[in-house]
Amino acid sequence: MPVISNPTIMMGKPTIKGTLITVESILERLAAGESEVQIMEANPRLSANDIRDALHFAARAMHADVLYPTDADAA
Numbered sequence: 491m492p493v494i495s496n497p498t499i500m501m502g503k504p505t506i507k508g509t510l511i512t513v514e515s516i517l518e519r520l521a522a523g524e525s526e527v528q529i530m531e532a533n534p535r536l537s538a539n540d541i542r543d544a545l546h547f548a549a550r551a552m553h554a555d556v557l558y559p560t561d562a563d564a565a
Contacts, residue, residue, distance in 0.1 A: 492540060493547040504547060506540045509533075516544040
């Protein structure tokens with residue numbers, strides 16, 4: 491899996507190996523409605539596999555026993 495986390499790169503945020511592209515930025519773009527093709531066109535170093543790896547990494551991270559606040563919690 492080409493997702494890495496290095497404290498000296500992007501403040502330790504998980505990134506696609508060999509880039510400064512964070513998993514967070516990929517997820518935000520997908521959530522905003524961008525397609526894989528649009529994301530890859532804006533970031534030519536990314537492949538479809540990189541985007542899937544970012545999603546897989548995020549899905550695995552959700553398995554942690556952590557309480558995630560939602561907007562509904564703020565009300």
